Amino acid sequence: MKCIPKYPQFSCLKAVRYQKPGIRGVTSSSTCSVHQVPLLPSWDLDVFQVNAYIPAVPFQFPRLSSQLPPACSKWFTHEDDPSSLDLGHVSLNNDPGIHPRSSELNSAFWTEYADTIVPLELTSTKSTSSSPEDETFQRTEAPLGILLAYLSSNASKNPTYTLNQPSSQSIYLAQCSLTALPPSLQQDIPTPDLIARSGPIKGDIYASSLWLGRPPTYTPLHRDPNPNIFIQLAGQKVVRLLPPEVGAAVFADVQARIHHDHDHNTSSSATIRGEDMMSGPEKAVLHAAIWPSESGSNDSTDSPSHTRAPPPYAQLLSRYAQETTLSTGDALFIPKGWWHSVKGIGAGVTASANWWFR
Numbered sequence: 543m544k545c546i547p548k549y550p551q552f553s554c555l556k557a558v559r560y561q562k563p564g565i566r567g568v569t570s571s572s573t574c575s576v577h578q579v580p581l582l583p584s585w586d587l588d589v590f591q592v593n594a595y596i597p598a599v600p601f602q603f604p605r606l607s608s609q610l611p612p613a614c615s616k617w618f619t620h621e622d623d624p625s626s627l628d629l630g631h632v633s634l635n636n637d638p639g640i641h642p643r644s645s646e647l648n649s650a651f652w653t654e655y656a657d658t659i660v661p662l663e664l665t666s667t668k669s670t671s672s673s674p675e676d677e678t679f680q681r682t683e684a685p686l687g688i689l690l691a692y693l694s695s696n697a698s699k700n701p702t703y704t705l706n707q708p709s710s711q712s713i714y715l716a717q718c719s720l721t722a723l724p725p726s727l728q729q730d731i732p733t734p735d736l737i738a739r740s741g742p743i744k745g746d747i748y749a750s751s752l753w754l755g756r757p758p759t760y761t762p763l764h765r766d767p768n769p770n771i772f773i774q775l776a777g778q779k780v781v782r783l784l785p786p787e788v789g790a791a792v793f794a795d796v797q798a799r800i801h802h803d804h805d806h807n808t809s810s811s812a813t814i815r816g817e818d819m820m821s822g823p824e825k826a827v828l829h830a831a832i833w834p835s836e837s838g839s840n841d842s843t844d845s846p847s848h849t850r851a852p853p854p855y856a857q858l859l860s861r862y863a864q865e866t867t868l869s870t871g872d873a874l875f876i877p878k879g880w881w882h883s884v885k886g887i888g889a890g891v892t893a894s895a896n897w898w899f900r
Contacts (some may be wrong), residue, residue, distance in 0.1 A: 546782060549675075553890075555894050560802070561671055564614040564773060565875050567703040567729075575860050575867045576859055576860060576863040576864060577863065577864045577865070578780065578864065578865060578866060579600050579601065579783070579823055579864045579865065579866035579874065580600075580601055580602070580778030581602050581603075581604060582594065582601045582602065582603055582604060582643075583602055583604065584604060584656065585603055585604070585606060585608075585609055585735075585736065587736055587743070587824065590736055590875070591670055591743070594875050594877070595743065595875070595877075596770070596775045596837075598769075598877040598878065598879075599877060600783050600864055600874065600875060600876055600880060600881075601875050602866050602868075602872065602873065602874050603872070603873040603874070603875070603876075605695045605871045605872060607875065609734070609871075610871050611730060611731050611732060611773065611775060611895070612726075612729070612730040612731075612732075612777055613730040613731050613775050613893075613895070614775050614776065614871060615872055616648065616651060616803075617647070617648055617651055617652070617775065618645040618646065618647060618732065618774070618776040618893070619645065619646050619648050619892070620644075620645050620776075620870070621644045621645070621890070627866075630721075631796065641861070644651055644777070644888065644889035644890030645695050645776035645777050645870060645890045645893075646693075646890055646891055647690065647693055647694065647697075647891060648755070649690075649694060652686075652690050655686055655688030655724060656685060656686055656690060656726065657686070657687065657722060658685065658686040658772050659683055659684065659685060659725070660683070660684070660686045660689070660715055661681070661682075661683055661715070661716065661717060661718050662681070662682055662683070662684050662689060662713055662714065662716075662723075663679065663681055663682060663713070663714045663715075663716050663820070664680050664681075664711065664712070664713055665677065665678070665679050665711065665712045665714070665820070665821065666678045666710065666711045667710065674745075677821045677822065677825075678821065679777060679817070679820040679821035683696050684829070686715075686844055687752065688713065689713050689715050691790070692713040692756075693713075693754075693755070693756055693891055694736050694882075696756055705878065711760075712756070712758075713751075713755065714754075714755035714756070714759055715752065715753060715754040716751075716753055716755075716757060718751060718752045718753075718754075719749065719750060719751060719752075719755070720750040720751065720752055720895065720897075721750065723752065727743065730896045731752070731775075733747060733750075733897055734773070734839075734873070734897065735769055735895060736771065739770060743899070746896055746899060746900050747898070747899050748768045748898040749768075749897075750796075750895065750896065750897045750898070751765055751895065752893070752894055752895050753856060753892075753893060753894040753895070753896075754891065754892075754893045754896075755886060755889050755891065755892060755893075756886070756890075756891050756892065756893055757777070757885075757886040757888055757889075758885065758886060758887070759779075759830070759884075759885065759886030759892060760821040760823060760825075760883075760884070760885050760886070761884040761885075762820070762828045762829065762880055762883055763784075763789065763793060763796075763822075763828050763831070763832050763852065763882070763883045764819070764881065764882070764883075765786070765789060765790075765879055765880065765881045765882075766876065766878065766880075766898060767878065767879075767898075768897055768899060768900045769875070769876070769877055769878045769898065769900070770875070770876040770877075770897070770898050770899075771873060771874070771875055771894050771896060771897050771899070772868070772874045772875075772876060772894060772895075772896040773871075773872070773873045773874075773890075773894065773896065774868040774869060774870055774871065774872045774873070774893075774894050775870065775893040775894055775895060776870050776890070776891055777870070777889075777890050777891050777893060778867060778868065778869050778871075778886070778887050778888040778892060779867070779868050779884055779885060779886050779887065779892055779894060780865065780866070780867045780868070780885050780887055781863070781865065781866055781867075781868065781874060781876075781883070781884050782832055782833070782863055782865045782882065782883050783864045783865070783876065783881065783882040784832075784858075784859075784863055784864075784880065784881040784882070785880060785881075786864055786879040786880060788858065788881070789880065789881025789882075790863045790881070792831055792832070792855065792881070793828075793881065795831075795833050796824075796828055798828050798847070799827060800823055800824055800827055827842060828883075829883075831854045831855055832855075832859075832863075832883045833885075834855065834856060835885070836857075867887075868894075872890065
């Protein structure tokens with residue numbers, strides 16, 4: 543792999559050890575192909591430790607009825623027969639055809655929780671503009687009923703993710719600590735047994751979060767300070783991951799480009815969902831770096847520099863990136879330090895829960 547010549551701080555990387563023999567499937571796009579996250583044969587603790595936790599590499603867990611949180615069936619209604627989620631076997635192919643085509647809120651279930659105060663993210667864009675400069679982002683604490691009303695009012699819509707899609711407003715429940723939820727809701731999202739019990743894995747839950755919204759949702763490239771188990775409760779999300787050294791180099795290169803183009807020296811944090819990541823030029827450039835096939839042409843000469851895709855990372859992504867699409871009941875292990883970006887896609891609502899542990 544060649545270095546990117548224009549930006550010398552982006553050094554050549556030796557991460558061939560991350561090319562595990564089992565990772566052979568690829569996801570193709572017009573820009574690049576990336577490896578599929580491999581699938582564990584079971585939820586067995588020893589299997590998880592040997593294959594994923596100790597070597598610190600991403601793995602997807604097989605879908606099993608015994609691992610489905612009650613929230614999957616209690617909180618949502620599914621377009622297809624909910625029994626399609628009740629698997630009694632391991633699907634090594636993880637065939638997406640068994641999943642509901644879309645999910646919506648079970649309105650009757652949520653009524654009693656409308657007054658619960660939760661963290662919400664509000665993103666607004668001028669309806670006539672697709673420029674990141676015209677997008678505003680803010681966080682607030684508000685009653686859950688605001689989000690429920692928004693999700694219900696948009697139930698008939700079927701958006702498709704594009705970064706530059708004009709949208710008047712979106713509301714997203716992001717990083718809501720599970721411990722801050724009413725006890726009855728907490729019971730519907732039990733901690734996975736793998737990390738709930740003592741043993742070689744300490745079972746020390748560092749933090750946990752609930753995510754609930756309607757696509758398109760987006761979390762920019764970032765890294766977590768602890769290992770992470772991520773479970774999809776409803777809808778779909780696609781996750782793209784990079785090894786620690788590779789992700790750090792990409793992030794640093796993107797930061798250098800932004801600061802060069804905008805003549806300022808402030809440095810954005812790699813922490814999840816930092817303010818600068820969620821709107822404006824940094825959002826656009828980070829997205830273009832990791833999802834180049836969805837960020838417009840690199841050859842455009844009449845758009846601002848921050849809306850054009852960065853120098854081609856296609857070769858780097860094809861060699862080092864891994865990707866998986868998670869549907870209802872799917873789970874993913876993200877090792878400590880692995881960089882990742884997450885998008886909610888498809889129809890219906892999307893909901894996830896995750897646990898950072900150590």
